Amino acid sequence: xxxxxxxxxxxxxxxxxxxxxxxxxxxxxxxxxxxxxxxxxxxxxxxxxxxxxxxxxxxxxxxxxxxxxxxxxxxxxxxxxxxxxxxxxxxxxxxxxxxxxxxxxxxxxxxxxxxxxxxxxxxxxxxxxxxxxxxxxxxxxxxxxxxxxxxxxxxxxxxxxxxxxxxxxxxxxxxxxxxxxxxxxxxxxxxxxxxxxxxxxxxxxxxxxxxxxxxxxxxxxxxxxxxxxxxxxxxxxxxxxxxxxxxxxxxxxxxxxxxxxxxxxxxxxxxxxxxxxxxxxxxxxxxxxxxxxxxxxxxxxxxxxxxxxxxxxxxxxxxxxxxxxxxxxxxxxxxxxxxxxxxxxxxxxxxxxxxxxxxxxxxxxxxxxxxxxxxxxxxxxxxxxxxxxxxxxxxxxxxxxxxxxxxxxxxxxxxxxxxxxxxxxxxxxxxxxxxxxxxxxxxxxxxxxxxxxxxxxxxxxxx
Numbered sequence: 001x002x003x004x005x006x007x008x009x010x011x012x013x014x015x016x017x018x019x020x021x022x023x024x025x026x027x028x029x030x031x032x033x034x035x036x037x038x039x040x041x042x043x044x045x046x047x048x049x050x051x052x053x054x055x056x057x058x059x060x061x062x063x064x065x066x067x068x069x070x071x072x073x074x075x076x077x078x079x080x081x082x083x084x085x086x087x088x089x090x091x092x093x094x095x096x097x098x099x100x101x102x103x104x105x106x107x108x109x110x111x112x113x114x115x116x117x118x119x120x121x122x123x124x125x126x127x128x129x130x131x132x133x134x135x136x137x138x139x140x141x142x143x144x145x146x147x148x149x150x151x152x153x154x155x156x157x158x159x160x161x162x163x164x165x166x167x168x169x170x171x172x173x174x175x176x177x178x179x180x181x182x183x184x185x186x187x188x189x190x191x192x193x194x195x196x197x198x199x200x201x202x203x204x205x206x207x208x209x210x211x212x213x214x215x216x217x218x219x220x221x222x223x224x225x226x227x228x229x230x231x232x233x234x235x236x237x238x239x240x241x242x243x244x245x246x247x248x249x250x251x252x253x254x255x256x257x258x259x260x261x262x263x264x265x266x267x268x269x270x271x272x273x274x275x276x277x278x279x280x281x282x283x284x285x286x287x288x289x290x291x292x293x294x295x296x297x298x299x300x301x302x303x304x305x306x307x308x309x310x311x312x313x314x315x316x317x318x319x320x321x322x323x324x325x326x327x328x329x330x331x332x333x334x335x336x337x338x339x340x341x342x343x344x345x346x347x348x349x350x351x352x353x354x355x356x357x358x359x360x361x362x363x364x365x366x367x368x369x370x371x372x373x374x375x376x377x378x379x380x381x382x383x384x385x386x387x388x389x390x391x392x393x394x395x396x397x398x399x400x401x402x403x404x405x406x407x408x409x410x411x412x413x414x415x416x417x418x419x420x421x422x423x424x425x426x427x428x429x430x431x432x433x434x435x436x437x438x439x440x441x442x443x444x445x446x447x448x449x450x451x452x453x454x455x456x457x458x459x460x461x462x463x
Contacts, residue, residue: 015234263292335348
C-alpha cells in the first residue's frame with residue numbers, strides 16, 4: 001500500500017482497554033481493526049499495577065491484531081487529564097552570527113530549549129504544541145525551515161503531567177512489548193474527532209465520562225486551554241444502583257446499561273423490569289423511573305460540581321456548547337440532563353464507524369486521527385518528546401532515538417518513580433468486526449454568543 005501508514009490508538013481506561021487500528025492514506029483514515037479488554041491494574045485512568053495492566057494491554061492488542069490481520073508494534077497513547085498542567089512556553093536561539101538558512105536542526109534546538117526552560121519539579125512533558133515562530137522579529141510563522149535569519153524564536157503550549165503517572169503508563173505499555181510512537185493528551189485527541197472546525201476555533205467544552213472519573217476540557221483557538229476533573233464516574237453510578245436496589249454489582253451494571261436513563265423526566269411511570277434482590281428467591285419488579293432517579297442523582301452531582309468550576313472561568317459562555325463522550329455518554333437522556341444543568345447547547349458524540357458505535361471508543365479513535373494528521377512541525381515536536389526518529393517523507397516512524405535525545409531520557413530519573421498496587425473495575429461491551437472510514441461527525445449550527453462573553457473567557461488564559 002503506497003503512501004500509507006498504520007496507526008494504533010491505545011486507550012487505557014478504568015473499566016476497559018480499547019485498541020483502534022487505522023490506516024492513513026492520502027489524508028483519509030480508515031479503521032481496520034479494534035480490540036477491547038477488561039482493565040486490570042488501572043484506577044481512575046491511572047496505572048496502579050504495571051504487571052496486571054500490561055497483561056490487559058496484551059490481551060486487547062491480541063484481539064485487534066486478529067481483526068486487523070497484522071502484527072502491532074507501535075502505539076499512540078494518551079495521557080488522562082488527571083493533574084495535567086497547561087502553560088505557555090517560549091524560547092529563542094541564535095542561528096548564527098550571519099544570516100543563513102534555518103534547518104530542521106535549528107527547529108529542534110529551539111523546541112528543546114522551550115521544554116527545558118519550562119520543565120519543573122516532578123513533571124514530565126506529554127505534548128509540545130508549537131503555535132508560531134519568529135525569524136529576526138518577523139512573527140506568525142508556522143514553519144520557519146528554509147527561511148533566512150540569525151535569530152529564531154518559538155511560542156507554544158506545553159502539556160505536562162506528574163512524572164510517576166506518565167512513567168507507570170509508559171512502563172506498562174513497554175512491558176506489553178510495544179513501542180510508543182506518539183503521546184497525546186486525551187482531550188486533545190478527542191477534539192480532533194468530536195468537534196467541528198468551528199467548535200475548535202470559537203470554543204467548546206468536551207466532557208469525557210469514564211468509569212472512574214469525569215473530565216471537562218475547554219478547547220479554544222484549536223488548543224486545549226483548561227481541564228477540570230471530577231473523580232466520580234460510571235462506577236459510582238453502578239455502586240449507587242447496587243446499594244439502593246440491594247443487588248450485586250454485576251446486576252447493577254446490567255440494569256444501568258439496558259434499562260437506565262439519565263433524565264427521569266423522559267421515563268414513564270408504568271415501565272418496570274425484573275431485578276434480582278439479595279435475600280429474595282424471586283426477582284422483583286422495579287420501576288425504570290426509580291432506576292432513572294438513582295442514575296440522575298449521581299449525574300446531577302457530577303455536572304453541578306463541574307458547572308461551578310467552568311463558570312469561574314466563563315467557559316460556559318463559549319459558543320460551541322458542550323459535547324459529551326466516553327462510556328457513560330451512552331446512557332440515554334444524558335444530553336437532556338446536561339443541557340438542563342449547564343444551560344447551554346449540549347450533544348453526545350458517538351463514533352459513527354461500524355463496530356465502534358459506542359462512545360467509549362472515542363479517545364482511541366482520536367489517538368489515531370491525531371497521529372495521522374500531524375503536520376511536519378508537530379511531528380518534529382513529538383519526536384523530541386518521545387525520543388523517536390521521524391521520516392517527514394511519509395514513511396513509518398523508526399524506533400531508533402534521534403541525536404536529539406527525547407525528554408523522557410534526558411530529564412527523568414525513572415528509578416525514583418513509585419509503582420503502586422492494583423484495583424479492579426468493570427467490563428466493556430464487545431465490538432463488531434468491520435473496516436469503516438473515519439469521518440468527522442456533522443454538527444449542529446451554534447447560536448453565537450456575544451464578543452464580551454468570549455473576551456471574559458480569554459481574560460482567564462494566555463493568548
